[in-house]
Amino acid sequence: MTIGRALLSLSVCGLAALFAADPRAQAPSPVPQIEFESVADFLKLPDGMNFGEVSGVAVNSQRHVFVFTRSNSAHGPAYRPAAAQLLEFGQKGEYIREIGKDLYGWAFAHTVRIDRNDNIWAVDKGSDMVVKFDPRGRVREVYGRRQESADEDTGPWEHKNPPAPHVDGMFRQPTDVAWDLAGNTYITDGYVNSRVAKFDKNGDWVKSWGDRGTGPGQFNLPHAIAIDRSDRIYVGDRSNRRIQVFDTDGTFLRMFTIDVPIPPGTKPVNGNTPSGERAAAAIGAPNSMCITPGPNQVMFVGESTFPGRLFKVSLDGKVLGVIGRSGRQLKQFSGVHQLACPSETEVYTAETSNWRVQKLILKTS
Secondary structure, eight states: OOHHHHHHHHHHHHHHHHTSSOGGGSOOOSSOBOOEEEOTTOSBOOTTOOOOEEEEEEEOTTOOEEEEEEOOGGGSOSSSOOBOEEEEEOTTSBEEEEESTTOTTOSBEEEEEEOTTOOEEEEETTTTEEEEEOTTSOEEEEESOOOOTTSTTOOOOOOOSSOOOOOTTOOSSOOEEEEOTTOOEEEEETTTTOEEEEEOTTSOEEEEEOOBSSSTTOBSOEEEEEEOTTOOEEEEEGGGTEEEEEOTTOOEEEEEOOOOOOOTTOOOSSSOOOOHHHHHHHTTOOSEEEEOOSSSOOEEEEOOSSSOOEEEEOTTSOEEEEEOEESSSTTEESOEEEEEEEETTEEEEEETTTTEEEEEEEOOO
């Protein structure tokens, strides 16, 4: 058994024992709850227009908000429709425009990020592509290539274990993107390949690291990625329920987990309430991550649909506070698929299960 597998097994087994009877019957977490408000109806869509599942949210230097939503599904069959729209809103939530309408790279929206030059990067899980737009909304670079509909063998990827060998510069259901101080690009190639791909500032292929597994430097669905001001790379290794930290060469530095017990009475928005090992495996599983700018950085991490909370975390892995709980109402969450945190007191949540973006204002002590 590898060190990583042993650590993960101890963590999950310990939590499973803790929740073996019923996760709802346990004492509340000793980690402090962070008080916050959610701005009601912040994003103002045109009349007659609605979000689908909201998988991505990002904020640029002008405080404009970009939303990647699984809408447009009326343009295809019930199975495998085109489900992606990229929308821009002003700093007061006013609707500005749709970017890349009916783009060839759109299939199934996953995440959106803004780089330091306000370029807009959209990661599409369905087309296996990452598309870079300039601030005007013009396509500047494309990474990966979608399968051609004319090919006889075109179809969904098989989730084999181990996966088929990687191909440089190509993806199989990518998940997220980030950049270091030198302008290199890092893409989590997550659902099938379980690796991180690196391109230089000119878009040329450099390398990749990682494969399917539980050891240090291995992944089981790298779902989110963020980089701090010291060029440490944080990868949300969701199905391994941990965050791994690397340098820019892909050298493993450390990893940590979020081990905050489930509060009594917690229920998922959809589905049965997990118990035992299933509940333990969901606690703190990093579905979404962001790191604040500035000299004193912190991280925000979102769980998936259950237990559905957000966490404020120091970069060394200490949980500083818990934000909200599972639910459908304002100040509750389900399926927080991406986070944007332009400051330590302002956080945006993209929710797939609740089909919305919330703007959160965190209170300081």
